[in-house]
Amino acid sequence: MKSIWKSEVELPKRPALPGNLKVQNVVIGAGMAGILTAWFLQRKGQEVIVVEADRIAGGQTGNTTAKITSQHGLFYDRMIRLVGRKQARLYAEANEHAIHLFEKIIKAENISCQFEKKPAFLYTVSEDGIEKLRKEMEAARSLGIDAVWIDGNRMSMASADEKVRQIKELPFAIKAEVCFPNQAQFHPLEFIAHLAKELVVYEHTKVLSVKKNMVYTDKGQIEADHIIFATHYPITNVPGFYFLRQHQERSYVLALADQEQLSGMYYGIDKGGLSLRSAGDFLLLGGGGHRTGKCKCKQKKNELFGYSFLREQAKLYYPDADIACEWSAQDCMPHDDIPFIGKYSVFRKNWYVATGFKKWGMTSSMIAAQIISNHICQTTEVEKNIFSPQRILFLAGIKNFLIDVWESVAGLVKGLFAPKERRCRHMGCMLDWNPEESTWECSCHGTGYYEDGRLKDNPAQMNLK
Ligand SMILES: Cc1cc2nc3c(=O)[nH]c(=O)nc-3n(C[C@H](O)[C@H](O)[C@H](O)COP(=O)(O)OP(=O)(O)OC[C@H]3O[C@@H](n4cnc5c(N)ncnc54)[C@H](O)[C@@H]3O)c2cc1C
Numbered sequence: 342m343k344s345i346w347k348s349e350v351e352l353p354k355r356p357a358l359p360g361n362l363k364v365q366n367v368v369i370g371a372g373m374a375g376i377l378t379a380w381f382l383q384r385k386g387q388e389v390i391v392v393e394a395d396r397i398a399g400g401q402t403g404n405t406t407a408k409i410t411s412q413h414g415l416f417y418d419r420m421i422r423l424v425g426r427k428q429a430r431l432y433a434e435a436n437e438h439a440i441h442l443f444e445k446i447i448k449a450e451n452i453s454c455q456f457e458k459k460p461a462f463l464y465t466v467s468e469d470g471i472e473k474l475r476k477e478m479e480a481a482r483s484l485g486i487d488a489v490w491i492d493g494n495r496m497s498m499a500s501a502d503e504k505v506r507q508i509k510e511l512p513f514a515i516k517a518e519v520c521f522p523n524q525a526q527f528h529p530l531e532f533i534a535h536l537a538k539e540l541v542v543y544e545h546t547k548v549l550s551v552k553k554n555m556v557y558t559d560k561g562q563i564e565a566d567h568i569i570f571a572t573h574y575p576i577t578n579v580p581g582f583y584f585l586r587q588h589q590e591r592s593y594v595l596a597l598a599d600q601e602q603l604s605g606m607y608y609g610i611d612k613g614g615l616s617l618r619s620a621g622d623f624l625l626l627g628g629g630g631h632r633t634g635k636c637k638c639k640q641k642k643n644e645l646f647g648y649s650f651l652r653e654q655a656k657l658y659y660p661d662a663d664i665a666c667e668w669s670a671q672d673c674m675p676h677d678d679i680p681f682i683g684k685y686s687v688f689r690k691n692w693y694v695a696t697g698f699k700k701w702g703m704t705s706s707m708i709a710a711q712i713i714s715n716h717i718c719q720t721t722e723v724e725k726n727i728f729s730p731q732r733i734l735f736l737a738g739i740k741n742f743l744i745d746v747w748e749s750v751a752g753l754v755k756g757l758f759a760p761k762e763r764r765c766r767h768m769g770c771m772l773d774w775n776p777e778e779s780t781w782e783c784s785c786h787g788t789g790y791y792e793d794g795r796l797k798d799n800p801a802q803m804n805l806k
Pocket of ligand 1: 371372373374375394395396399400403406407408410546548590591592594670671672695696698699700701702703799802
């Protein structure tokens with residue numbers, strides 16, 4: 342089913358690449374990262390085109406929940422322990438600055454995209470979660486984020502009247518919350534539609550391969566000084582080796598109709614925690630996620646996941662609500678939780694990448710757009726930042742790296758014995774059936790295919806045989 346964003350906004354169609362071209366910059370992928378990067382480059386006086394295999398925002402960006410926030414789950418406490426306070430502060434500052442930039446652009450360009458400043462709340466419903474939340478708040482505060490502690494009955498924040506209103510806001514008992522003030526939410530497609538107006542975008546133009554400064558598409562070839570891979574998952578395995586550095590996770594969203602507006606955005610830190618935000622009269626309920634291609638594990642444990650999980654939660658907490666629509670998306674999860682933004686590889690001086698947004702791709706896309714456009718325009722040194730893909734894997738990532746190696750080896754071995762039509766076109770791993778989506782998914786790197794074998798999500802680029 343279409344997301345509410347896609348149902349509400351029909352973007353004007355763009356032509357396919359008309360033939361061979363030579364340009365200064367080509368951006369591959371017209372999601373949030375690609376469109377923002379192209380927009381910044383053009384603003385800085387660069388010649389730029391965007392090539393998109395499908396439609397603008399037809400990928401994960403069309404299926405996001407579009408919170409613009411520096412609050413990325415239970416994150417900062419762990420990050421400080423693993424990479425140090427200085428690096429964690431750079432991450433926090435970059436994300437806070439990205440929120441500010443969204444606001445600045447939206448005001449300056451007068452973009453009507455339902456942009457609203459709202460607080461973001463991390464919440465826990467368990468006793469165990471209280472201590473974790475407290476540590477997260479202290480960590481965030483130590484990095485300059487003005488995080489506020491709120492106990493179970495919100496006494497520390499609300500006046501008497503407000504307290505009644507806010508207690509009613511979520512229909513389940515909360516033990517504690519941490520609030521990040523001055524965060525935001527918006528309509529991602531209204532925003533993208535506006536920025537894309539000024540850009541040259543070729544839709545239905547699929548990049549088949551990239552060699553040095555040549556981009557080969559199914560509609561012609563492009564010679565470019567700079568090539569930016571904003572394809573969500575990098576489409577070229579070598580060099581870069583991003584398939585060894587991240588996996589994908591899928592999450593699901595329900596839009597409940599005719600609900601009261603929430604005063605904030607919410608994210609539960611406990612197992613089965615929900616993500617909530619309002620969008621007009623809709624309440625968006627997110628969760629039920631899993632590693633892409635690993636539904637069988639959930640089924641074996643008799644655990645509800647995906648839409649079934651969310652429908653159950655909706656029935657419990659919003660029994661009278663109508664489900665207006667439901668959809669899902671997936672994102673790349675780097676081993677050390679830090680996106681890869683910068684040079685694609687030391688062996689390709691003019692290739693750039695933006696990936697690994699770990700389900701926080703709004704601020705990450707803005708950061709990517711700045712870092713990459715600044716570097717191309719030679720105003721900053723791209724490698725001197727925490728997001729550099731050339732960083733040495735932080736200790737944080739070693740456990741995840743080993744899990745991924747295990748998953749990949751297992752998937753590849755199973756793939757050797759699987760029938761051809763059950764083998765992923767990326768590297769040959771065996772595919773797993775996702776009954777919630779009626780799709781085939783790869784647990785190694787997260788490619789997805791529709792039931793009839795058509796490609797749904799990359800990194801693979803071809804339909805099933
Ligand atoms: C359920 C869910 C909820 C989320 N909610 C939030 C949120 O509230 N806040 C937040 O910050 N983040 C959120 N995220 C994350 C965020 O949505 C993503 O990180 C972000 O949209 C990724 O943008 P992108 O431009 O990198 O990728 P995409 O939007 O997927 O764009 C990549 C584009 O590249 C194109 N492409 C791929 N291969 C080729 C090729 N060979 N040739 C040409 N084009 C190609 C694709 O068609 C696609 O259009 C969420 C993620 C999920 C899964």
